[in-house]
Structures are given as C-alpha cells and as structure tokens.
Amino acid sequence: MNLLQASLAGGSAFREPSQLLDGLTLAVASRAVPGVPYTLADVLTHLAVTGRASLDLASGGRQTWPEGLDVWPDPPTTEEGFRRLVDDLTLGLAEAQVLAGDPSSRARDVLTDLAAHNAYHWGQVALLRRLLGDWPEGDEA
Template sequence: MSAPSLNVLQYALIGGAAFRRPEELLAGLTWAEATRAVPGLPYTLADLLFHLAVTGRASLDLASGRAQAWPEHLSVWPDAPLTEADFAAVLAELQTALPEAQLLAQDPSSRAREVLTDLAAHAAYHWGQVALLRRLHGTLPQPV
C-alpha cells in the first residue's frame, strides 16, 4: 500500500521538501550539546527548541479550536536555564506536535490554514537556526 500524498502545507510543517525534517535535525542531540553556548548568541539549542515547542503548541491549540486567542503573557523563551527534565519534555512535545500539525494540515479550515501557514514559516526559520547551531557544534547529522 502506498503512503498518502502530502499537501504543500503538510510538507512545510514537517520538512522533507525544502528543508531537513526536524527528526533528522534532532538525531543524536545530547543534553550537553543542547545547553552548550555559542559565543555571541543569546540562546542555546535547548532555548530554541523550547521556543519551537511553546509557540508550536499555542499555534496548534489555535488551529484546532482548543483556544480562541493567543495566550496572554505566554513566555515563548525560557525564563531560566532548562533542566534536563525540562528539555526531555520539550523534545516530547515536539515529537507530539509534528504529527498533530501534519494531521491538522490535511484538510484545514480557513482559520487553521492561516495559523498553520504562519507556524510553518516561523518553524522553518527556527529549524534553520537549529541546523546552523548543530553545524557550528560539528554535530549536524548527514542528510538521510
């Protein structure tokens, strides 16, 4: 049986067409690497992934109708350094959110399409930063 075809929005959310898939970019990422600072940058990989997870969840809640508005006072960057347990929760959220986004993009309402398109552009920007930081650390996995 062949795999179902994906639409452009689904590809934009999960990668694989114009940019690397998030699971490829995260392959082999360790806690030590995720928290390693890069001189001149105000964030670590862990901080970027936290940002992706928080903004992704808020966007998916809007797209799915679980929320009617962006949460007031949402901290989209960590207020303090993440613990290893916090980081594990961030990775788990990202693993949950990506398939959810793909499913929502399968046949979205006009509201969901608008929110998911914004999420796709925002996420692509930050996944590019993840790739760059991993390259700077010398740990960017080879394309699959």
C-alpha cells in the same frame, strides 16, 4: 501530502525536524556558541511553546493567543526534561500534520504562519548543530 503538510514536516525544501533532533543531547543543546544570544535548548523550547499555542488556535482549543505567554521560557535542565521537550516537539509536529490534512480556513492561516515561523527556527537549529560540531552522522547536506 499537501504543500502545507510538507512545509510543516520538512523533507523537500527543509531539513526534517527528526533529522535535526537525531542524537541531540541536553549537554550539546545547552552549550553556548560565542556571539549567539541563545542555545539550541532555548530555540527548541521556543519552538515547543509557540507550536503548542499555535496548535491550540488551529484546532479551536483556544480562540486567541494566550495573554502573557512567555515564548522564550527557560529550557529544561535535566536530560529527562530535555527528552520530554523533544517528545513534545515531535508530537506537536504530528498534530500539525493531521490538522494540515484538511484544514479549516482559520487552521490553514495559523498553520501557514507556524510553518514559516518553524522554518526560520529549524534553520537556526541546523546552523547551531553545525557550529557546535554536532551535525548528525552521515548527513552532509
């Protein structure tokens, strides 16, 4: 695994997204934290939308960022929709791992930006889970 793959997957310097998502439900992800202008579901939806747009750029599926893309759309309102969101995030991270294995120059630039962006927001996810009293069982870090 190269440094870019590790930065996208977590595990050394960052908590792995799979750990941050473990056991998370829509009910918890939709709860507001006083003083915080977004919910976990909002942040996860943002990660999914921006991740997909970035992966489309990195893979050559698009040449430019989608004009007018709503990067903070409303999060899902059903458990089924939330599960789909989590699945999309997980699949997107796997796709990013593959692309980062031997990236073109363009893909490396896009994925490096995505890794930094994601690190920031996965940190928010970790903090919000702690503030909501929903940190994954047995994970004290």
